[in-house]
Amino acid sequence: MIKKFKKYIKIWWRMSVNSFSVVLSQKLALSVFLIGKIFRFIIFFLFLFFLLKGTGELAGYSVNQIIFFFLTFNLIDVITQFLFREVYSFRPMIINGDFDLVLVKPISALFRVLMGGADIIDLITIPPLIILTIIYGSSLEPTLAGILMYLLLLVNGFLIATAFQIAILAFAIVTLEVDHAVMIYRDMTALGRLPVDIYKEPLRGFLTYFIPVGIMMSLPAKAIMGLTTPFGILAAFIVGIAFMFLALKFWKYALTKYTSASS
């Protein structure tokens, strides 16, 4: 098991180095995308900051709490983008039949198409994001248990995000559509930039149970603020595991539908 894990780490490292090399060879494009991502983050950050400075609170949360929700969303979103950028390149692979070449290799096909192209642009933005999250997180004066629960729920959030990426890949095999599926997933999760408490029913229920943006993005931040219940936390982990289980089932089903067209 450990040997297998080491092998996959080594493969991931090699694929990531290759992916980074491609991006680094186009420094101008890298700078433009990096500036764009940072600019977008700063604008939304300033918007929230000045909005809450004017209103004092939002849905009962203070400025720092709302910004912490926003930072937690970004953390999950950016790390997911960093690890799973290859998902965006899956459609051409399916359409021209190049996926055959992945299937015949002695590694997991899912691993290859999911993690085959880590994004260096997102990687650059992760350290400052973590620092900001720590700064705003500590301003909330969390307890040790709150921090531990935050980290665990963060991992659970990544688990659900990974499950969604797998489901998108499976969807791509079945329908040949991935671009909009990815963007719709991103638009849905973007609703988690702010605590799901601001949404009204039935949207709030939809974002909690169907597309569990609330569990992915809002719950970790709530845990650090001491606003979660043991039942809520338990339910979150059950949802995370269930989503991963269903996504893997869907992936296996999709593989049986792959027609190897055009190859």
Next chain:
Amino acid sequence: MRKYFQIFKISFEEEFAYRLNFILWRFRNVLQILLTYFLWSTVYANPATQAFGYDRTKILTYVFGVMIVRAIVLSARAMDVGNDVATGDLSNYLIKPINYFKYWFTRDIASKILNLSFAVFEFTLLFFILRPPFYFQTNITVFLAFLLCIILAVLLYFLILFLLSSVPFWAPELGWGSHFLVSVVIVESLSGALFPINILPRIFQSIILATPFPYLIYFPIQVYLGNVSGWALLGVILVAVSWVVVLWMVLNIVWQKGLKVYQAFGR
């Protein structure tokens, strides 16, 4: 004129060829509006709240206004021009007896009409589901000024897109990068699509208002809401016209220079 009408017809039909893509694109627009709507609805949960110069009715009208104005102004096909330049496909058009600018403007109009019709449907649907208070502008002069601002915004966005699409003449690898930076990030952030510019402190407002971006969405809706009137309205229209003229002149220079360095890579 007839050939452009044919281009319009073909473009319109082409949009229907990829129905699923189009419907998913519209669905994404609805999702994006939900965040903004619920955010402002929560801020102005108390109907008596007055903040940043808006009350609940006006801010929610702003959010719904964004939906319509976006569909008219920001729906455009001209963002594909950069790809034509980068791949050398531009050559196909240069040898045809059509004006390349008019060709893309016609395609833009087809896209806008289709997007607007869907936006009206989404607007109606969300309006009946969410039942927000809405500010109906009854002053015909103000409404005409709003329509004029929309026309100027359409021209402005067309010119911005064409200028961006000129970047691949010199840096083909930057085709999508420059669009991402300007039309996805900067336009979304500074046009007023995400939030009304006047909630920011004065210094930020002054910087943003010195760019052409607020004339795309923010000012047309401000005019509709009656927040800009009299000499200020005239000023807004004059500045928007100036931006159109300046960008048109810059585009002509840039495009001519671009054509001189164009080497039809990939052809």
